[in-house]
Structures are given as structure tokens and as C-alpha cells.
Amino acid sequence: MLFKAVGSCRKIRARLFSSEPPSWNTISQFRWFLPIQTRWKDNDQYGHINNAVYHSIYDTVINVFLIRHVGLDLESAVLPRGYMVTNSCTFLGSARYPEVYLAGLGVSKLGNTSVRYKLCLFPQKNPEESLLLNLKDGHNPTDPVVRRFAENGLVQGDFVHVFVDPKTEKPVHISQEWRSKLDLLTNHY
Numbered sequence: 171m172l173f174k175a176v177g178s179c180r181k182i183r184a185r186l187f188s189s190e191p192p193s194w195n196t197i198s199q200f201r202w203f204l205p206i207q208t209r210w211k212d213n214d215q216y217g218h219i220n221n222a223v224y225h226s227i228y229d230t231v232i233n234v235f236l237i238r239h240v241g242l243d244l245e246s247a248v249l250p251r252g253y254m255v256t257n258s259c260t261f262l263g264s265a266r267y268p269e270v271y272l273a274g275l276g277v278s279k280l281g282n283t284s285v286r287y288k289l290c291l292f293p294q295k296n297p298e299e300s301l302l303l304n305l306k307d308g309h310n311p312t313d314p315v316v317r318r319f320a321e322n323g324l325v326q327g328d329f330v331h332v333f334v335d336p337k338t339e340k341p342v343h344i345s346q347e348w349r350s351k352l353d354l355l356t357n358h359y
Contacts (some may be wrong), residue, residue, distance in 0.1 A: 181192075194288035194357075195262060195323045200274030201355045203316060204231045205303040206291070208267040208304045216265035223258055228327040231273045238307055250342050252331035255284070263324035269297055272309070272319040277355040283341040284332045285352055290323035328331045 206227055214220040236242035236252060240334055243249050256285070265271055272292045279286040292302070301315055335342050344352070 173232050181322050193260075194276055194278070194323065196324050197272075197274060197290075197292050197319060197321050198311070198324070200276045200355050201311060201357070202235060202275045202308055203272045203292075203311075203313075204234055204275065204308040205301075205305055206231070206271045206273050208265060208269050208271070210267055212255050212265075213267045214215075218289065219267050221259065221261075224259045224265075224291070224327065227273060227291070227340075228257070228259075228329055230288055231275050231289060232329060232331070233273055234308065235355075247336060249335040249336070251336050252283050252285075252299075252333050252343070253339075255330050257327065257329040260326040260328075261324075262322070262326065263293075264322055265291060265293070270294055270301065271324075272304070272316065274323065275355060276288065276357055278328075278351055278357070280344070280349060280352055280356060282343050284330055285344070287327070287329045287331070287355075289329065291325045292319040292321075292323045294310060294318060295320055306339035 188228070189348055203342060208219060212219045212223045232252075233242070237244070242251070242252070244251075273341065274290045275287040278288045295318055301307070301318055303315060332341050334340060335343055
């Protein structure tokens with residue numbers, strides 16, 4: 171009986187993943203980037219960044235974009251807030267301290283009340299090279315500094331925000347203004 175169940179699971183998994191779009195792990199798939207400096211406390215006993223730190227990095231990248239480029243105001247009593255409802259990371263490699271990485275941010279699905287973000291962390295091609303990076307506003311794919319980072323990423327992220335009313339905490343529709351700004355991160359292949 172167990173063998174039959176395992177076979178069924180394999181068929182279901184094959185069906186689910188056969189229609190999945192290509193994974194977001196190349197730098198050319200992303201429309202916005204934020205430089206990330208690793209910190210001493212990020213390391214774990216194995217000498218690489220602790221798994222939980224990636225979730226914090228990606229949450230920061232998303233919120234920096236929302237605050238600086240979309241219009242999220244953390245002190246507003248009327249503007250929606252994004253509540254994280256799910257997140258995951260897929261590890262293709264690991265980051266280390268002390269290094270600088272470029273976090274790519276994209277949108278794979280823009281719903282009525284929610285956004286599915288795709289993220290990936292890209293290492294410098296030459297870690298010894300000094301770079302001028304914009305930590306405040308980030309970078310677009312056309313910025314020359316983006317070419318100084320590897321084409322393939324180390325850690326992919328998949329995060330979903332549901333936007334809610336700050337008073338009722340019930341889902342609200344994403345405004346057209348916010349939709350147009352978030353749509354800039356959508357990969358239109």
C-alpha cells in the first residue's frame with residue numbers, strides 16, 4: 171500500500187511542477203535590486219549565513235521597495251499594510267560574512283489583495299572589488315554596477331503579502347497607483 175501512495179505522490183508532484191514557470195535564479199529575470207552587506211552576527215556555527223537571516227533580508231528588501239518606490243507609509247492610519255502570509259527559501263548555495271550581495275526583487279503574481287514576490291541573492295563576481303552601491307534607492311537592471319554580480323543566484327525566495335486595512339486588518343484591494351508600481355517588477359516574458 172505504501173508503494174502505491176508513493177507512486178501517486180510522484181505523479182501529483184510531476185503534474186504540479188511540470189507547469190511551473192522557470193525558477194527565478196538569474197539576475198536578468200529581476201527588475202530591481204538592493205545591495206545587502208552581511209553582518210558578523212549573521213554567521214552560524216558552520217561559517218555561513220544562518221537560514222533564518224535570509225528571511226529577514228528578503229522581508230527588508232520588499233519593505234524598502236514598498237516604502238521608497240510604492241508609497242507604503244508605516245505611520246499611516248489609512249494606507250494598507252502588507253502582512254506576510256507565507257515565505258520560503260530555496261538554497262542553491264550559501265552567503266558568507268563579510269560579503270556584499272545584490273538582492274533581486276520581482277513580482278510573479280499581482281492579485282487583487284495580494285502580491286507574490288520572487289527574490290534571489292547574487293554574489294559579487296570579484297568580492298575584492300570596491301563598488302559604489304545605492305543602499306537607499308537600490309538599482310535598476312540597467313545600472314552598470316549590476317553587471318558586477320554573478321548571473322546565477324545563491325538563494326531564492328518566495329514571499330506573499332496580503333494587503334490589509336490597518337484598522338480592521340481585513341484584506342483590501344491594491345490601489346491602481348500601487349498596482350502600476352508593483353507591476354514594474356513583473357517579469358513579462
